[in-house]
Amino acid sequence: MIRKARRYGLTALLLGLSSFSIAAVPGEFVNTIEDAQLMGALKLDGELFHVQGLELDGQRIWVTSVDGGRRKGYIHEFDRATGKFLRRLELTDGARYHPGGISISGGSIWVPVAEMKPDSSAVLIEIDAKTLKVRRRIHVADHLGCVAADGDQLVAGNWDSKLLYVFDLTQNGAVRTVPNPSLTHYQDMKVMGGQLVAGGSLTWWTGTVDWIDMKTMKLTKTLRAGAVGPVRPFGRGGPYTGEGMAIDGRDLYVIPEDGPSRVFHFRLEV
Numbered sequence: 001m002i003r004k005a006r007r008y009g010l011t012a013l014l015l016g017l018s019s020f021s022i023a024a025v026p027g028e029f030v031n032t033i034e035d036a037q038l039m040g041a042l043k044l045d046g047e048l049f050h051v052q053g054l055e056l057d058g059q060r061i062w063v064t065s066v067d068g069g070r071r072k073g074y075i076h077e078f079d080r081a082t083g084k085f086l087r088r089l090e091l092t093d094g095a096r097y098h099p100g101g102i103s104i105s106g107g108s109i110w111v112p113v114a115e116m117k118p119d120s121s122a123v124l125i126e127i128d129a130k131t132l133k134v135r136r137r138i139h140v141a142d143h144l145g146c147v148a149a150d151g152d153q154l155v156a157g158n159w160d161s162k163l164l165y166v167f168d169l170t171q172n173g174a175v176r177t178v179p180n181p182s183l184t185h186y187q188d189m190k191v192m193g194g195q196l197v198a199g200g201s202l203t204w205w206t207g208t209v210d211w212i213d214m215k216t217m218k219l220t221k222t223l224r225a226g227a228v229g230p231v232r233p234f235g236r237g238g239p240y241t242g243e244g245m246a247i248d249g250r251d252l253y254v255i256p257e258d259g260p261s262r263v264f265h266f267r268l269e270v
Contacts (some may be wrong), residue, residue, distance in 0.1 A: 016160070039265040045084050049068050093137075120143045145161065162179070202239075228257060
């Protein structure tokens with residue numbers, strides 16, 4: 001996300017100037033994704049800005065991105081077979097123009113759209129996956145950068161995902177917060193088989209995919225990830241798990257590059 005540049009400041013900038021390779025920091029994980037085989041990559045044919053979230057079904061791919069210069073946020077739809085651009089919906093909501101990681105459940109795509117600063121505000125937007133019409137908006141008094149949907153339950157991460165918000169939509173949106181059990185700054189998350197599967201970055205060159213038990217909110221599994229270069233701020237790449245991520249069984253999909261973007265398909269070994 002854009003805030004990474006602020007977080008690592010001058011040190012990261014000097015490292016970036018010295019080398020844009022994914023092996024710039026000795027001792028860090030420099031492969032693609034641990035215990036995963038790269039199956040291929042699909043180029044997305046359409047305008048994207050700074051990529052944030054990824055979701056897909058059997059026919060379509062959805063990507064959120066933020067145009068920081070114009071302060072506008074979007075969700076873009078592509079054909080899954082060809083990568084052809086189909087349509088997009090602007091998500092800008094006043095001062096809230098930063099869409100985050102997204103999740104689909106029950107025919108709805110959930111998208112957080114937040115102000116571009118911590119301790120601010122966000123709106124969770126429920127969008128009909130077929131029509132891209134807005135079904136519902138839930139206002140939250142914090143920056144939210146990602147959301148996972150599972151029926152009537154939502155889990156969302158705030159700035160750097162230091163806190164995870166758990167929403168119960170059957171109880172008028174009752175919410176509780178739990179600390180992130182990982183050091184990873186989650187960018188995208190999904191619910192699968194009673195587990196919260198969340199991907200994000202640790203540094204400009206590394207990230208993880210984590211599995212968190214939904215009942216206990218305890219970390220149960222972690223896979224390390226390297227980066228695709230050249231990395232930001234001068235390139236358009238970064239950690240494979242640092243931006244959009246989707247998962248379907250053993251099939252993991254990530255979109256680590258700003259536009260023009262590719263969706264990388266990995267097959268998990270375990």
